[in-house]
Amino acid sequence: MTPSELAAAVGSGDRRALAKAITLVESERLGDQILARQLMAALPFSTSVLRLGVAGAPGVGKSTFIDALGQLLVEGGRRPAVVAYDPSGRSGGSVLGDKIRMGRLAHSEAAFVRPSPNRRASGGVGNRAFDVVSLCEAAGYDPIIVETVGIGQSEVAVTELVDLLLLVVLPNAGDEIQALKKGLLEHADAVLVNKADGDRRTSAAAAARQYESAFGLLRGRTGEAPVLVELVSALEGTGIAEVWAALQQRFAEALSSGRLAIDRAERLKRWFGVEVRRELERRVLGRPSVRALKVELEHELARRQLGIGEALERLMAEAFGDER
Ligand SMILES: Nc1nc2c(ncn2[C@@H]2O[C@H](COP(=O)(O)OP(=O)(O)OP(=O)(O)O)[C@@H](O)[C@H]2O)c(=O)[nH]1
Ligand SMILES: [Mg+2]
Structure with a gap:
């Protein structure tokens, strides 16, 4: 083909x-x-499909939430696609695990579920995530949901991919609020306090209030609206419809105000920058003479025979001659 x-x-x-x-x-x-x-x-390029990120620490219930949301979407006649990134780069076990936790969605004719190992990408999503999401859009899926693990620095990359970002957290907030990277929170449009069921209901409500007072004044990435804090139980399916209604409204506003187009253009520019750097590196280090010299310089560095700056000068001279 x-x-x-x-x-x-x-x-x-x-x-x-x-x-x-x-x-x-x-x-x-x-x-x-x-x-x-x-x-x-x-x-073709699509312009009006919502790209939704779902981020959070391992085990907070991201997949279960996506399964419940996806089910709701399918019932409403939508065709959601899910791309789930696993930072460990494992395949097999964890991929199967995600398929099972998105069991209903994975077996739905209207939906598409793709567990993708993260491989060596330093970001929370794969190197090719932008293309993967675009492919799902071209195939007619809408919205595209991206699941990504962790709350660390690396995860900020997901913010370069999606229009709206949900952060899933657990009811025992306290310390977690401190631990959450401010950078990510500034990019989150909503904080979902999940597992608000059974005897965790009260602590979940208290956590939600804490999150509200901590982030209620922060603006979501779409600018105008404050960060949404919502109590949900992915397992029991409560709060999901409310979250979706709020997200749809925000997306529609960003689309009609022109804000979305500006955000997307900025993100495209950054993805392009990453691609340019990666390709330049590949082409320069792909030259046998440069690669060989790099290995040689690494040995000299290890023996402390020269400094990094000097090693860099020599490598660049090999690659680009006198050009500066
Ligand atoms: N009680 C309760 N349990 C939940 C809820 N949501 C998820 N769980 C359970 O939490 C565990 C982890 O759920 P997942 O959906 O796999 O969590 P995840 O964030 O996708 O996990 P990773 O992909 O491994 O990072 C599972 O045993 C779920 O059944 C919820 O709303 N309430
Ligand atoms: Mg998961």
Whole structure:
């Protein structure tokens, strides 16, 4: 199948073609990457599909929440796609685990669930996440939900991918509020206090109040509206419809105010910058003479025969001559 044939198959909503296309764009083989670029070039750009991020520490209930939200969406006639990133880069066990926790969605004809290992990407999402999300959009899925683990620095990358970001937390807030990276919170549109069920209901309500007083004044990334704090039970399905209604409203506002277009243009610029740096590095270090010199310099560095600055000068001279 040529890239344009694959693009056509993806565009017609063929699930197997979509899965194949994602595998192609995620491949690190150079030959595949060239084909992937042709594939992406042959696909239309979508402008009005909501990209929703769901972030949070391991085990807070992200997958269970997505499963419940996805179910609600499917019942409402939508076709959600889910891309779940696992930072450990494991496959098999954890992927299966996610499939099971999104069991209802994974078996739904209207939905598409794709667990993606994170591999070596330093961000909370994979290197090719932008293309993966675009592929899901081209296949007609809407919204696209991206699950990403952790609350660390790395996760900020998810903010470069999505229009709206949900942060899922547990009722025992206290310390967690302190531990949460401010950077991420500034990018979150909503904090969901999950597992607000059984005997955790009271502590969840208290946690929600704490979050509200801590972040109520912060503006979500769409600017105007304050960070939404919502009590949910992904397991029992409570609070999900309310969250979705609020998100839809925010998305519609951002779309009509033009804010969304500006945000997306900024994000595209940053993704492009990352791609440019990665490609430059690949091409420069791909030259055998440069690579060989780099190894040599590493040895000299280890023996303290030269400093990093000098090593850098020599490597750049090899790569670019006198050019500065
Ligand atoms: N009581 C209760 N348990 C929940 C709720 N949501 C999730 N769980 C349970 O919490 C555990 C973890 O849920 P997941 O949805 O897999 O959490 P996750 O955040 O996706 O986990 P990772 O992908 O491993 O980071 C499972 O045993 C769920 O059944 C909830 O609302 N209430
Ligand atoms: Mg999960």
